[in-house]
Amino acid sequence: MAYPAQVEALVQKGWLWQGQEVPANKAEQQFLSSGWAELDTRLGGGWLRGSVNELQVRQPFIGELALLLPVLSQATTTALWVNPPVQPYAPGLCYQKLTLSRHVVVHEADDKLALWTAEQALHSDAVNIVLMWHAGLSATAVRRLQQAAETKQKLAFVITPWQQQEEARAYVTRLQLERSDSLAVRILKRRFGWPLPPFPCGVDARLPRRRRAL
Amino acid sequence: MNAWLYLHFPHLLLDYQLALQPPELSTMPQALTQSHAARRTVVQANNAALQQGVQVDMAEVLASTLVPQLKLHDYDATKESAMLTQLAQVLYQDMAQIVLQPPQGLLFEVQSLLRLHQGFAGVVKRMQARLQQWPLRYILSSGYSPLSAKLLAASGHSVLSTEPADVKAAIAELPIEYSGLPEPQIEKLRNVGLLTLGAVLQLPAAELGARFGRAITTYVAELNGDFSAPQSFYHPPHRFDEQVELNAEVHSWPQLLFPLKRLLQQVESFLEIHQWSTRALLIRAHHRTGPATQVPIQFAHAVWQQRDLLSLSQLHLERQKLKQPVLALSVRVQRPESRQAKEQAMFSAPQAQTDSLNALVSRLQARLGESKVQSLHVHDDWRPEYQGTLKPWQSDSTSGGLLLPRPAWLLPQAEPTERQQWQLQWGPERIVSGWWNADTIARDYYIALDQWQRQGWIYQCDKGWFLHGWFS
Numbered sequence: 257m258a259y260p261a262q263v264e265a266l267v268q269k270g271w272l273w274q275g276q277e278v279p280a281n282k283a284e285q286q287f288l289s290s291g292w293a294e295l296d297t298r299l300g301g302g303w304l305r306g307s308v309n310e311l312q313v314r315q316p317f318i319g320e321l322a323l324l325l326p327v328l329s330q331a332t333t334t335a336l337w338v339n340p341p342v343q344p345y346a347p348g349l350c351y352q353k354l355t356l357s358r359h360v361v362v363h364e365a366d367d368k369l370a371l372w373t374a375e376q377a378l379h380s381d382a383v384n385i386v387l388m389w390h391a392g393l394s395a396t397a398v399r400r401l402q403q404a405a406e407t408k409q410k411l412a413f414v415i416t417p418w419q420q421q422e423e424a425r426a427y428v429t430r431l432q433l434e435r436s437d438s439l440a441v442r443i444l445k446r447r448f449g450w451p452l453p454p455f456p457c458g459v460d461a462r463l464p465r466r467r468r469a470l
Numbered sequence: 471m472n473a474w475l476y477l478h479f480p481h482l483l484l485d486y487q488l489a490l491q492p493p494e495l496s497t498m499p500q501a502l503t504q505s506h507a508a509r510r511t512v513v514q515a516n517n518a519a520l521q522q523g524v525q526v527d528m529a530e531v532l533a534s535t536l537v538p539q540l541k542l543h544d545y546d547a548t549k550e551s552a553m554l555t556q557l558a559q560v561l562y563q564d565m566a567q568i569v570l571q572p573p574q575g576l577l578f579e580v581q582s583l584l585r586l587h588q589g590f591a592g593v594v595k596r597m598q599a600r601l602q603q604w605p606l607r608y609i610l611s612s613g614y615s616p617l618s619a620k621l622l623a624a625s626g627h628s629v630l631s632t633e634p635a636d637v638k639a640a641i642a643e644l645p646i647e648y649s650g651l652p653e654p655q656i657e658k659l660r661n662v663g664l665l666t667l668g669a670v671l672q673l674p675a676a677e678l679g680a681r682f683g684r685a686i687t688t689y690v691a692e693l694n695g696d697f698s699a700p701q702s703f704y705h706p707p708h709r710f711d712e713q714v715e716l717n718a719e720v721h722s723w724p725q726l727l728f729p730l731k732r733l734l735q736q737v738e739s740f741l742e743i744h745q746w747s748t749r750a751l752l753i754r755a756h757h758r759t760g761p762a763t764q765v766p767i768q769f770a771h772a773v774w775q776q777r778d779l780l781s782l783s784q785l786h787l788e789r790q791k792l793k794q795p796v797l798a799l800s801v802r803v804q805r806p807e808s809r810q811a812k813e814q815a816m817f818s819a820p821q822a823q824t825d826s827l828n829a830l831v832s833r834l835q836a837r838l839g840e841s842k843v844q845s846l847h848v849h850d851d852w853r854p855e856y857q858g859t860l861k862p863w864q865s866d867s868t869s870g871g872l873l874l875p876r877p878a879w880l881l882p883q884a885e886p887t888e889r890q891q892w893q894l895q896w897g898p899e900r901i902v903s904g905w906w907n908a909d910t911i912a913r914d915y916y917i918a919l920d921q922w923q924r925q926g927w928i929y930q931c932d933k934g935w936f937l938h939g940w941f942s
Contacts, residue, residue, distance in 0.1 A: 317924050317940035321878050334827060345880035345939060346846040346858030352878060356846040360831060361860055364838050373834055382827035435923045463925055463941050464875045464917050467895050 288411065291326020292457050295441065299429060300448050303327065306406040307428035308398060312418045312444075314432075316341050319439040320415050322459040325352050327385060327411070334358040335385040336377040338370055352462065371397050378404035378412060386412040392419065399426045472612040472632055475578040475593070476619035479557075480526075480626075482574050483550040484514040485606040487543075487717055490729040496605070499537050502545040503530045513545045517607075543717065547573050556712060558704045560604070560739045564596045568704040569616070575624065577616050577701070590632045603735065613637050615695030621650060621667075641693070642668025651689060658682060667693075710740045713756075713800035720796045723787045726755065731780060733801045738776040741806065747772035750804040753783065757794040765790055770835060770863055771828030772807060778829075785836035831863050852903040853911055854880065854938060875917065877927040877939030884929070884936040892918035892928055892935075901929075917941070 259267060266272035287301030296302045303309060313320050328335055329352055337344060337359065346356055360383070364370040370388070377383040378401065386405075393401075393414060405412050418432060422444060430444040434454065442454040460466060479485065488496040499519035501512045510530040522537045534540050551572040558568050558576060564587075567579035580593050587593045594610070601608060609626055613619025614634040618641055622629050625648040629640045644667045646659050659682070664670050670678070671690065679687040691697035714729050730753070741747060749769050754762040767786045773779055834843045844860040851857050858880065875896075897916030904910045913929040915938075920926055927939035 315922050315924065317879060317926075317942060318922060319924075319942040322942035336830075341879075342940075343858075343860055343880045343882060344846060345854075345877055346848045346860075347854075347874070348858070348876035348878040348880075348939070348941070349846060350848055351873065351876050356848065357865065358827075359846055360827070360834075360863065361844045361846065362834060362838065363842050363844070369838055373838065376833060377830060380826065380830040380833075382830050437923070459942070464896060466919070466925075 288327060290323070292323070292459065294455060294457055295323075298443060298449075298452055298455070299446055303411055304428055304447055305411065306409040307447075308402045308405050308412040308414060308426070310425065310427040310430040311413055311415045312430065312432045313415060314418050314434045316417075318433060318435045319459045319463075320433055322462050323433070323439065323441075323457065324387070324413060325354075325459075325462050328359075329353040331355065333385055334383050335360070335387060336373070336383045337361045338374050338377075338386065338388040339363060340387070340389055371400070374401060374412065375404050378408055378410045381408075384410055386410065387415065388412065389415045392416055393425070395423070395425055402426045402428070471581070472590075472614050472619075472634055472637055473579065473581045474613045474616050474619040475580055475597070476571075476611050476613060476616070476623040477561075477576040477578070477597070478609045478611075478620075478623035479554075479574045479606055480609070481514040481516070481607050482553060482557075483545060484516055484543075485604075486550075486553045487715075488516060489605050490714055490732055491717065492728055493605075498541060499524065499539060500541045500543070501533060502543050503533075504545040549715065550574065555704075556736055557604075557606075559706055559743070560736060561597065561600060562704065562706050562743050563739050564600050565593075569701045570704055571620065575620060577620065579701075579703075580612075594630055615693060616698060616701065617650075617689075617693045618695070621648060621693075624648070624650070642666060642671065644668075646670070649689075651686070655682065655686065706740070706743045708744070710737060710803035710806075711800065712736060713798055715798045716796065719758075722792060723790065726787075726796065726799055727784075729799045730783065730801070731776070733799065734776045734779045734783070737779060737801060737803055738774060740803065741774040744806070745809050746806040747774040747809050748803050748806045749773075751779070751783065752802040752804055753787070754800045754802075755792065755796040756798040756800065758797055760794065762800075763790070763792065763794075763796075768832075768835065768840060770832040770865065772809070773832075774809070782832055782836045785833060789837070789839070828865055831865075835863065852901055853909065854901070856904075877925075877941045879940040881938055881940075884938045887928060887935050887937045889930075889935050891920055892916075892926065894918045895925070898930075 263272065286305050287303065288305055289296055289302040290299065311320050311323070327333060335358065340361065344361055349356065362373050364373060374386050374388050377386050401412055427445065429446045432442040432444055434440045434442070438456045439459045440454040441457045443452040445451060484500065484502050488500070496516060497518055499516065499522055501515040501519050501524055503510050504513045512524060512526055512528045512530060512533050515524045515526065519537060519540055524533045524537055524540065530542065534542065554570060554572055554574065554576065558570055561576065562568060565578045566582060569577040571577050580590065583593050584590060587596050597610065609623045609628050610630065611619050611622035611628050612630050613622060614637055618637055621644060622637065622640055625644060627640055629637055631637065646656055646665055646667060649656065649667055659670060675687050675690060678690065688697065692699065712733060714733060716729060720726055749772055751767045753765040753767060756762045765786060767783055769782055773782070831843055840862050843863045845863045847859050847861055849856055849859065895917045898914035900914050902912045911931070913931045915927060915929045918926055918928050925941035926937055927941065928935060928937050
């Protein structure tokens with residue numbers, strides 16, 4: 257699409273940016289499909305490689321892991337779990353088709369060391385996904401993780417409780433998860449677009465079938 | 471053809487001790503002294519001391535008057551010999567036949583290595599490159615016999631040539647004092663005007679024997695290479711447990727970095743010689759009193775290079791505190807293993823990836839502690855608590871082919887709950903097991919939804935209802 261010369265000049269300077277459209281220089285291979293069509297279209301193709309993403313959950317275990325299962329169960333995935341809230345249960349993860357030998361779980365109470373662990377994993381060639389549970393990372397911590405993820409083109413997910421007032425952080429995407437009938441995902445922040453209101457995401461398809469309440 | 475090389479380290483003990491210290495310390499004048507018949511003389515000095523006028527054989531009093539800031543330590547021949555053995559181990563990577571000539575020399579047989587290292591110049595270059603890693607002063611000389619090489623190197627003449635004639639010429643000019651003969655013999659020879667070795671060698675052997683005894687004919691035969699005493703070649707040990715003494719008390723780990731670096735360099739050559747790698751080291755810091763501080767170090771993958779050993783050890787040591795000053799540091803290699811099996815599988819990509827994953831795990835374990843880095847395991851047991859566990863990392867965790875709906879999360883302890891809070895969705899699945907030991911269970915498991923529509927794994931047993939896991 258060609259713009260008038262003045263508009264083009266503004267685009268060049270970066271003063272004007274395009275709303276919904278993913279810029280052409282972001283080719284498809286820079287996205288990793290999240291496995292959920294409704295989420296992929298809204299994020300421009302999936303999770304952006306080299307990004308740290310925040311998942312704010314209203315309550316723990318409402319479906320945040322189910323949302324990530326498609327990426328975690330890929331054959332090429334090697335993941336590091338930092339401070340999961342309870343024990344990741346091997347038989348259940350087998351049932352979800354995860355290769356157990358490609359998952360490393362770290363429990364570290366010390367905040368600094370936990371961050372160091374995540375950063376080491378992002379810098380290493382062996383791991384491509386880092387999951388981190390945290391009560392609320394500082395701006396500097398997010399920036400450091402983002403930097404590490406970007407240089408090595410890794411994916412990181414930070415799962416945190418629902419934040420009441422939003423403070424600026426360097427996350428590439430920030431999602432709020434809530435459950436009504438199904439899992440509702442609200443996009444607080446994303447690349448190449450405005451925030452979006454909650455939409456249902458069909459993560460229950462990965463879980464044991466639900467029956468309507470009588 | 472000159473088949474022998476001799477390496478002489480005139481200041482071995484001092485140089486070695488300086489190599490264990492930060493480089494800036496070696497710019498201070500330092501020397502080693504020894505008592506000799508009521509006289510205390512300098513036996514070794516570093517360059518800084520030599521430049522300021524200190525000389526070997528100078529009286530200690532004179533040296534310290536000349537250079538007041540000169541630091542003096544005692545010379546110890548047994549320590550020096552131990553270091554020579556450690557050096558032999560380092561050089562064994564390039565040279566197959568080494569003879570220890572304590573306290574300061576190493577003799578090498580070259581003939582067998584000419585093809586491997588592309589000729590005589592190749593052998594010499596190889597050895598010089600290896601020695602460059604160590605800040606040691608040395609004199610390397612060749613010879614047509616072990617003794618000829620030794621005499622040249624020990625007298626400070628470095629003749630590196632394949633031509634026996636060159637060596638012969640140098641030997642002929644050597645003053646009789648450097649012959650290595652006992653003092654009375656030298657005296658006798660000097661008295662009849664034989665002032666150089668060349669003059670001695672010109673005389674017919676029979677005449678020499680008649681005038682100076684049989685010992686000197688054997689000596690000449692040995693020098694000429696006609697007769698050689700059987701050499702006992704060095705064999706590298708099969709264990710590595712080396713210790714270095716520090717010149718001063720050290721109070722923190724960072725200060726131990728230099729000695730540790732040197733020790734790990736030796737570990738690398740030890741492992742290289744045997745084509746081994748290791749998964750565990752034991753580092754000990756020895757104190758003046760009390761037991762040594764022991765730091766066991768485990769690696770999740772087999773390593774042998776100094777670089778890897780050092781970076782992982784450093785992470786381990788950062789967690790340690792030194793309660794007392796350290797006088798000596800030692801490193802022991804535990805569980806060495808053959809490298810062979812590993813390298814054959816290196817070409818397949820997945821192996822390479824597990825290797826780098828293991829490297830990451832090693833690093834994490836080094837900093838956080840081994841128990842904090844875990845892997846997921848499935849076991850043949852119907853009791854949920856035993857079926858899936860988290861254990862300290864093992865790279866070969868098995869994936870069982872389980873296809874029963876099981877939750878992704880398991881609570882560390884089942885939580886008592888109320889039946890009313892849940893909508894049952896699926897179940898019951900009765901699990902009765904563990905009758906063979908005390909931990910017997912009899913439970914009915916259900917998949918149920920709570921008030922926030924979260925899928926939980928709950929069970930009923932004779933004690934009531936419990937929440938045991940979550941599905942998402």
